[in-house]
Each structure stands twice: as C-alpha cells, then as structure tokens.
Amino acid sequence: MMRSFHWFTIFGTIAGSLAFTFAFAQQYDPYQAFAPGFYTQQGNPYRSADGAPGPQYWQNRADYTVHARFDTATLRLSGDVLIHYTNNSPDTLPFLCLELDQNYDRPAMLQQIERGELLPPDTSAGFIFYAVQSGGKDLHYLVNGTRMQVWLPQPLVPHQEIHLKITYAYHLLPRSGGDRSGYLDTRRGRIYEFSYWYPRMCVYDDLHGWNTLPFLGEGEFYMDYGNIDYTLTVPAGLLVVGSGALQNAGDILTPLELQRLEKARQSDQTVLIRQLNEPATRARRGEVSWHFRMENTRDAAWAMSSAFIWDAARILLPDGKSALAMSVYPEESAGDSAWGRATEYLKSAVEIFSRQWFPYPYPVAINVAGPVGGMEFPGITFDYWKEKGKDLWALLAHEIGHNWFPMIVGSDERRHAWMDEGFNTFIDVYASEIFHHGEYAPKRDGEYAPHGGNPADELIPFMTNPGVPPIITHADVIPPQYLHPVEYFKTAYGLVLLRELILGHQRFDSAFRIYIRRWAYKHPSPDDFFRTMENVSGEDLSWFWRGWFQHNWLLDQAIARVNYVQNDPSKGALLTLENLRQMVMPVVLKVTLQNGDTLRYRLPVEIWQQGAQYQVKLPTRVPIRQVEIDPDHQLPDVDRKNNVWTSEVNP
Structure with missing residues (x-):
C-alpha cells in the first residue's frame, strides 16, 4: 500500500591505507552491540541455517x-x-x-x-x-x-x-x-x-x-499460492479488468478492441484500446460473463466501469519474453500530465524491476484509476484517480513493485509489514534514478522533506522519539503516525545503507537477488532474509540487524582529538574517534589538507568491537585543515556538531 516517502542518492567511499590502535571508554557497550546469539533458533529441515528453504521445506x-x-x-x-x-x-x-x-x-x-x-x-x-x-x-x-x-x-x-x-x-x-x-x-x-x-x-x-x-x-x-479461475457476470457495456489473463476476450470485446489489443502487444508505445464514446463489449444489453485465470498467485482483484478509457503497451522482459501493461481511467484523469502516461510508467517500472531483481511472472500488469488511494494485488493495482506527474509515477511504481514483495516473495505482511513495504520502497529508490534518465529522481516527500532535506537527518526525530517502535513490530501495533517512518522509510533506508556503505553494490545485489530467487512463491521469515544476506555476502551483520531492525538504537560518531605524531605533521596524524551511542556503523572520513588536497578513508564497523574509542594513524605528510566524519551525511548521526575537527592554525 502506498504512503509517501523521500529518497536520495548516496555516493561511494574510497578506502585508504591505515594503521590502527585501540583505546577504551565506558559510554558505549560493545558487548551489547556485538553480542552473540542474535538467531534464537538453529537451522532445521524446513529452513536451513544459511537462509535457504530446507530440504524438507513445505x-x-x-x-x-x-x-x-x-x-x-x-x-x-x-x-x-x-x-x-x-x-x-x-x-x-x-x-x-x-x-x-x-x-x-x-x-x-x-x-x-x-x-x-x-x-x-x-x-x-x-x-x-x-x-x-x-x-x-x-x-x-x-x-x-x-x-x-x-x-x-x-x-x-x-x-x-x-x-x-x-x-x-x-x-x-x-x-x-x-x-x-x-x-x-x-x-x-x-x-x-x-x-x-x-x-x-x-x-x-x-x-x-x-x-x-x-x-x-x-x-x-x-x-x-495456487491457481485462481474466476468468472464475473455483470451488466453488458461495462469494461472489466482483473488479475491474470482474460480467457474469453473474443466473445466479449469488440473487433476494434481486439485489433488494437493485438497491436499493443507488439508496441513499445502506448496504444489506445478503447475511447470513451466506443462500446466496451460486443453485447449492448443483458449480462456478460468475463472469465479470468491467474496461475501461481496468492490472490486476484478486479475493477469495472463504463467510464474507462483503456490503453496498453508491450513490456519487454528478460530472455526475450514479454507481458502487457494496461491502464484504465476516467476522462477526469486523462492527459499527458496525468494518467495519459500511466501505461508508460507501468511498463518502465516492471521492466526496471525485472532487469534489476527478478523477471515479472504474469502475462498482464494493470493500473486502475479509482477511489482507492493506492493498493497492490497480483498483476493489478488500484491507484488514486487524481494523481499526476511525479506523484503518479511514484504511486504506480510503488504499487506494481509490490508484485515482487510480497506477491512473488510471499512474506507475512500482517506480522512483518517491513518485509514488503520497506523492501518495495527500497527498490523504488533505484527505479526513480533509472526511469527516463532520472526524470523524477531523486525521490522527494512533501511530508518528510518539505525543503528537499537530507533523508538521514529526517530519520532522527523518529529514532530519538521514545514512542516510536522498532522495525520488527507487528503493523497493527505501530501507532498510525509512525507507520510510514518505521515500515517504509527506516527499513528502505537501512537497505540503502547496506548496499551503499556496508556491503557495496556487488555483494548486496548478489545476496538480495538470491534471497528473491530462494523465496519466490514461498514464505520467508525475517531470519531467512537476515541469514541469506549474511551467508551470500560473507559478512556477519548481526550488529546491523540488532541495532537497526530489532532496536531503535541511536548513532553518534564523534572526533575526540587530532594530534600529529611527535608533533610533526610530516610523520602523520593520530585521529581519535568516539562512538557515543549504542548503534555502530562503519566510519567514513574526509580529510582536507592545508594545501587543499582531500583524502577519503573508510573504517570497518569492527573498530568498535573492543570499545567506544578508536585511534587511527592517518598517513598524511602535510598539516591538516579539517577532518569530517560522514561527509556525505549518509548516516542518521544525532549530533553532527562533533563530526568535524578544524585546525586552529590558518594556512
């Protein structure tokens, strides 16, 4: 289901050559952050310890x-x-x-x-x-x-x-x-x-x-999952669209509609199937029975109206396959600034998600303009008829994205809403960057970013609010005002951090795609996701799952001091970092030298395993003008004032 959200673009970091020593402080408990026993159950014949379905999964x-x-x-x-x-x-x-x-x-x-x-x-x-x-x-x-x-x-x-x-x-x-x-x-x-x-x-x-x-x-x-075969008997003259493939189109649709529909199956441009003044069905009186069938699905939905304009275009899928994108909407929603581009948006979103993550499996994808603000079903979405432009793109991409989570990867939405809303919001981030060369990128949310603010900073009021529950909370337990920040925003932001900062694109993408393939048309639990990401990426991420998903721990990285080795800038600098709150993250450093050169370093999260302070020797040879933690503001650091050290000596 659609709630608004704000996204951004994160830049990568460059690792440097560093030498490390440890110091200690008592403000932070590493034994809690890196505690063993995150998984409360071992693998079993139904669900393997590496996150895959077990040999006896059923x-x-x-x-x-x-x-x-x-x-x-x-x-x-x-x-x-x-x-x-x-x-x-x-x-x-x-x-x-x-x-x-x-x-x-x-x-x-x-x-x-x-x-x-x-x-x-x-x-x-x-x-x-x-x-x-x-x-x-x-x-x-x-x-x-x-x-x-x-x-x-x-x-x-x-x-x-x-x-x-x-x-x-x-x-x-x-x-x-x-x-x-x-x-x-x-x-x-x-x-x-x-x-x-x-x-x-x-x-x-x-x-x-x-x-x-x-x-x-x-x-x-x-x-x-299963097959759903359904027949709907309704008055003639009403156009019906539904999940799956229409089985008796030749008996119901007019010859002109059938001709245009066949053209749309071969067209990458939107083809108008039915105009307002044209009949919707061959029969003009009595009742008509529409017969649909959808295979390997968890549900089916449908809509109908005599007011529908109907258009369609071909979806290009991997391995030379194709599907059909369709939109139906009233004349009040028509126009190139509104639903006139809906099929274009739908086609592009399905193609992007199919290339990036997993091929779309159904023969048809449908947008319906109507009273429902935004709701997803297998192969069909209900979307608000008044949406236009960028908001319409965001709505349609999000709702059809739910065909990946949870329609293909069949998680339990009632217990773990973050596994579909958050995952879907995450894939939306990159779809917006790709669509039409970033026409609607980056994502912006009027509620959470009224001035196009930084998303990491926007999370801080929710993370510091003691009334906000952790991500791993049943959806019905979360107060309504916190549903979006918890289920959608924080979950998706966490996955972006995992991809951009913690694992990198290659390791994250491999693990995430394997998770989708492993659990396509099955029922994964949170542990199955966590275990898959860890095992495929080759990284122990229990500290991240514990701090970001299981708790609302806060992050405050700080620069305690900068000293030159033997008081000589040519021999390098000793930088002392502090972790002042319970959440841990890798550290990204930007070092600006007095001669104007800049250096970037990335320190792994393991620097915090033995204490709240960590000293690193920077291999600099000239005086330092400034050192900054998290220079791109990727992290929701609750106190950025202590992220910057500036030399008192002017160049």
Missing part, C-alpha cells in the same frame, strides 16, 4: 474457482467459491481457517473481537454465508470478526486434498474492505473496485501453524 496450496455476479442496482455481489486445498504439511488438520476481510466493515467489529462474540449471520456489511460444504455435506463453522473456522467431518491428513464450497454474498460500500475497494462516481459512469471479494484460506505454516491474526486495517495479508 507449504500448503490453495486453488480457487469462483463464480460471482454483481448487481449494480443493489451493489450486491453474490457467488460461490470452490476451494481446492492441499495439505502438504506433516500435520493432521481437524479444521480449516479462512480470512473474511470484508467483515472489517461490520459495525463494532473490533469490540466484538475483544469480547469474543460471534458476529450476526446477516448484516448490511461484510460476508453473508448461505452454505459451507464439502462433498455436498454441510460443515459446521464459526465466524469471529474477520476469521472463519470450518470443522471437518474427517481430519485432513498429510498430503491429502479437500474441496470446500462456500456460497456467499456481500454489499460493496463506497469505501470497503479496509479502504482497499469501493466505488466512485464520474461524469461518464461509476468505477467499481473489488478486492478480498471471496473467502480465502489462511496460511498454515511451519512457523505458527494457522496464521489467524485478525484484519484490523494496517497489517495486510498472508496467503498461500
């Missing part, structure tokens, strides 16, 4: 066949879903658990969860159930808030499959499903957006068993 599978009908007069969606669930676990399951996220909209939902009461069987909002069956037999079930528990007549043993059929309905609200679906009236017609529109299986995994945290609005989703 995950369950959920395939769905959905038939739904939507009545635009009553706003009622009714249907049935056939769930083909496969128990690949070594455990016997006496019951199944499902997510009912539309129930978020029921009155007093949270209070009913707190009191443990069951929701009434029929209300004006949320799911209504008419039958829950397996093999034609009714099953006993309980609904509690946004969760359902279905008891099985016979336990589901390991490697057994079951078919569960649920007949259901709900009413679409103007803002529905936790503000992730709804409808919007435009001059040419109403736009409808549908998400979490059918009951979905909860994940049963080797970490928690059934994952049944309720949907409270902020913590998003965690689902198993």
Whole structure:
C-alpha cells in the first residue's frame, strides 16, 4: 500500500591505507552491540541455517474457482467459491481457517473481537454465508470478526486434498474492505473496485501453524499460492479488468478492441484500446460473463466501469519474453500530465524491476484509476484517480513493485509489514534514478522533506522519539503516525545503507537477488532474509540487524582529538574517534589538507568491537585543515556538531 516517502542518492567511499590502535571508554557497550546469539533458533529441515528453504521445506496450496455476479442496482455481489486445498504439511488438520476481510466493515467489529462474540449471520456489511460444504455435506463453522473456522467431518491428513464450497454474498460500500475497494462516481459512469471479494484460506505454516491474526486495517495479508479461475457476470457495456489473463476476450470485446489489443502487444508505445464514446463489449444489453485465470498467485482483484478509457503497451522482459501493461481511467484523469502516461510508467517500472531483481511472472500488469488511494494485488493495482506527474509515477511504481514483495516473495505482511513495504520502497529508490534518465529522481516527500532535506537527518526525530517502535513490530501495533517512518522509510533506508556503505553494490545485489530467487512463491521469515544476506555476502551483520531492525538504537560518531605524531605533521596524524551511542556503523572520513588536497578513508564497523574509542594513524605528510566524519551525511548521526575537527592554525 502506498504512503509517501523521500529518497536520495548516496555516493561511494574510497578506502585508504591505515594503521590502527585501540583505546577504551565506558559510554558505549560493545558487548551489547556485538553480542552473540542474535538467531534464537538453529537451522532445521524446513529452513536451513544459511537462509535457504530446507530440504524438507513445505507449504500448503490453495486453488480457487469462483463464480460471482454483481448487481449494480443493489451493489450486491453474490457467488460461490470452490476451494481446492492441499495439505502438504506433516500435520493432521481437524479444521480449516479462512480470512473474511470484508467483515472489517461490520459495525463494532473490533469490540466484538475483544469480547469474543460471534458476529450476526446477516448484516448490511461484510460476508453473508448461505452454505459451507464439502462433498455436498454441510460443515459446521464459526465466524469471529474477520476469521472463519470450518470443522471437518474427517481430519485432513498429510498430503491429502479437500474441496470446500462456500456460497456467499456481500454489499460493496463506497469505501470497503479496509479502504482497499469501493466505488466512485464520474461524469461518464461509476468505477467499481473489488478486492478480498471471496473467502480465502489462511496460511498454515511451519512457523505458527494457522496464521489467524485478525484484519484490523494496517497489517495486510498472508496467503498461500495456487491457481485462481474466476468468472464475473455483470451488466453488458461495462469494461472489466482483473488479475491474470482474460480467457474469453473474443466473445466479449469488440473487433476494434481486439485489433488494437493485438497491436499493443507488439508496441513499445502506448496504444489506445478503447475511447470513451466506443462500446466496451460486443453485447449492448443483458449480462456478460468475463472469465479470468491467474496461475501461481496468492490472490486476484478486479475493477469495472463504463467510464474507462483503456490503453496498453508491450513490456519487454528478460530472455526475450514479454507481458502487457494496461491502464484504465476516467476522462477526469486523462492527459499527458496525468494518467495519459500511466501505461508508460507501468511498463518502465516492471521492466526496471525485472532487469534489476527478478523477471515479472504474469502475462498482464494493470493500473486502475479509482477511489482507492493506492493498493497492490497480483498483476493489478488500484491507484488514486487524481494523481499526476511525479506523484503518479511514484504511486504506480510503488504499487506494481509490490508484485515482487510480497506477491512473488510471499512474506507475512500482517506480522512483518517491513518485509514488503520497506523492501518495495527500497527498490523504488533505484527505479526513480533509472526511469527516463532520472526524470523524477531523486525521490522527494512533501511530508518528510518539505525543503528537499537530507533523508538521514529526517530519520532522527523518529529514532530519538521514545514512542516510536522498532522495525520488527507487528503493523497493527505501530501507532498510525509512525507507520510510514518505521515500515517504509527506516527499513528502505537501512537497505540503502547496506548496499551503499556496508556491503557495496556487488555483494548486496548478489545476496538480495538470491534471497528473491530462494523465496519466490514461498514464505520467508525475517531470519531467512537476515541469514541469506549474511551467508551470500560473507559478512556477519548481526550488529546491523540488532541495532537497526530489532532496536531503535541511536548513532553518534564523534572526533575526540587530532594530534600529529611527535608533533610533526610530516610523520602523520593520530585521529581519535568516539562512538557515543549504542548503534555502530562503519566510519567514513574526509580529510582536507592545508594545501587543499582531500583524502577519503573508510573504517570497518569492527573498530568498535573492543570499545567506544578508536585511534587511527592517518598517513598524511602535510598539516591538516579539517577532518569530517560522514561527509556525505549518509548516516542518521544525532549530533553532527562533533563530526568535524578544524585546525586552529590558518594556512
């Protein structure tokens, strides 16, 4: 989901030839910063110690066949879903658990969860159930808030499959499903957006068993993979777009739309598929059934309107493959400064992410302009219809970027929102630098950088605020005003530091790509990420995970003093550094000599392993004018006044 953010460009450093000696102080505890035992569990057959899936890794599978009908007069969606669930676990399951996220909209939902009461069987909002069956037999079930528990007549043993059929309905609200679906009236017609529109299986995994945290609005989703085949019966004349590939385009679309669509599949420029005054479907009256299918996915969403302008272009993928980028939007959103460039933005973002990290796996990527401010689903995103220019690029790139995190790398968003929001924000940083030669780079955020300030400095108010929780916090526990700084900004900034300052591009990129490949279409935990980055890069990073992710430790690097060896500048200088707070980082130095020359040095984080002071001999031969720590302001140092030493002697 989209919240605003600010980014920047970080420059590399040059290492120098240095000689080291140690000194000690008591203001900082190295035994806490570099404590052993960061990982509380050893590797096991399911998850290896190096961060890879283990030789016996398993995950369950959920395939769905959905038939739904939507009545635009009553706003009622009714249907049935056939769930083909496969128990690949070594455990016997006496019951199944499902997510009912539309129930978020029921009155007093949270209070009913707190009191443990069951929701009434029929209300004006949320799911209504008419039958829950397996093999034609009714099953006993309980609904509690946004969760359902279905008891099985016979336990589901390991490697057994079951078919569960649920007949259901709900009413679409103007803002529905936790503000992730709804409808919007435009001059040419109403736009409808549908998400979490059918009951979905909860994940049963080797970490928690059934994952049944309720949907409270902020913590998003965690689902198993499978194929989703769905048919939507709606009034003729409405254009429908959805996750996956349309299976019956020839029966529904007009000959002109089909002709233009085929042209778009071969075009790197945006092709207009449907103009406003043109029919959306062959049929002009009655109902039309749209049939979509998406494979190896964790969800599907869709939208429809008679007001949609529709355009598309080819996406060029690695290894000579291609996909189709499409945008639909009302005339209020049209224009080259707004949604007229949406397909260009979408195409470019998918191509950049595919080259940089992992090829886009789905046949279609879709932008939908509508009431939802920014929400991601496999192969389709809902984006605010009023966005323009740079803000629209940032929104569309971010939302489609979620197809990598968490749609491909299937992390648990409800527990670990930083593993999708922060990772996705991180890849956005570099996409903005690449797109159209940096047309919208670097990222800027009006809320956090009203004057284009330095991002490291912008983090400091949040890191020094005792009310801000650490990154490793469940999303629903984080106060709303801190969600963006914690989940998006601090996480992504940490990865940028890891890439630019700690590991370097080559080691970071190799490790991050391997993490994506290892856990594509699987369920990684935080430890799986941490272990992969360490093992592939060949670096113990527990100090970084502990200080940046597990705690909100503060950083304050300082220059204590500068002395010349034997009081002779020609023999070099002794620089004494201090680490005054609990967070540790490598040290980057800029040394300016009296003759105007500048030198750069990088000291590894290990200099802080034995104390809060560290003395380094600088191999200078002329007097020093100034020494500065972190000259590019890469680090969120809470006191920059002690980062600079200036000679009292004028040149």
